Amino acid sequence: MNAPARPQLTEIRVQTADFDLSHELAALRAGDGRVGAVVSFVGTVRDLNEGAAVSEMELEHYPGMTEKALGDIVAQARARWPLLGVLVIHRVGPLKPLDQIVLVACSSAHRGEAFAACEFIMDYLKTDAPFWKKEQTPEGARWVDARASDDSAKRKWEGSENRA
Numbered sequence: 001m002n003a004p005a006r007p008q009l010t011e012i013r014v015q016t017a018d019f020d021l022s023h024e025l026a027a028l029r030a031g032d033g034r035v036g037a038v039v040s041f042v043g044t045v046r047d048l049n050e051g052a053a054v055s056e057m058e059l060e061h062y063p064g065m066t067e068k069a070l071g072d073i074v075a076q077a078r079a080r081w082p083l084l085g086v087l088v089i090h091r092v093g094p095l096k097p098l099d100q101i102v103l104v105a106c107s108s109a110h111r112g113e114a115f116a117a118c119e120f121i122m123d124y125l126k127t128d129a130p131f132w133k134k135e136q137t138p139e140g141a142r143w144v145d146a147r148a149s150d151d152s153a154k155r156k157w158e159g160s161e162n163r164a
Contacts, residue, residue: 011088024105
């Protein structure tokens with residue numbers, strides 16, 4: 001017997017607390033027999049960036065504006081791919097090397113849509129979501145600049161549907 005279909009799930013959280021990857025992915029697919037694929041990306045704090053040791057990274061955001069920007073990115077992904085569920089968790093505050101920063105997870109009936117949507121959301125999150133990062137290094141604190149590679153990753157999605 002098939003499980004009843006639930007409405008499409010979208011959850012966006014900006015928080016200081018860590019998240020449990022296994023719990024979050026299980027909740028994303030729970031009770032939805034239509035789900036054939038769950039794809040996730042977890043970003044973590046590196047201990048080295050641009051040649052300098054990093055002892056801490058602090059993430060700041062603009063409450064309200066950040067969640068709206070993330071919602072807009074998810075809406076764009078939903079317009080491109082038939083997603084059943086989307087989860088975005090982004091941490092803020094002080095983080096240490098190896099700490100989890102971000103989780104993007106997408107569920108769909110097929111893996112192609114889930115992979116493409118997850119990558120799309122992450123590429124847009126890196127360029128369009130209002131987060132600011134400050135690293136603590138042996139030379140002192142420094143703000144992390146946007147990367148040209150993030151802009152390049154975003155450009156590959158522009159002007160096409162890119163359906164999987």
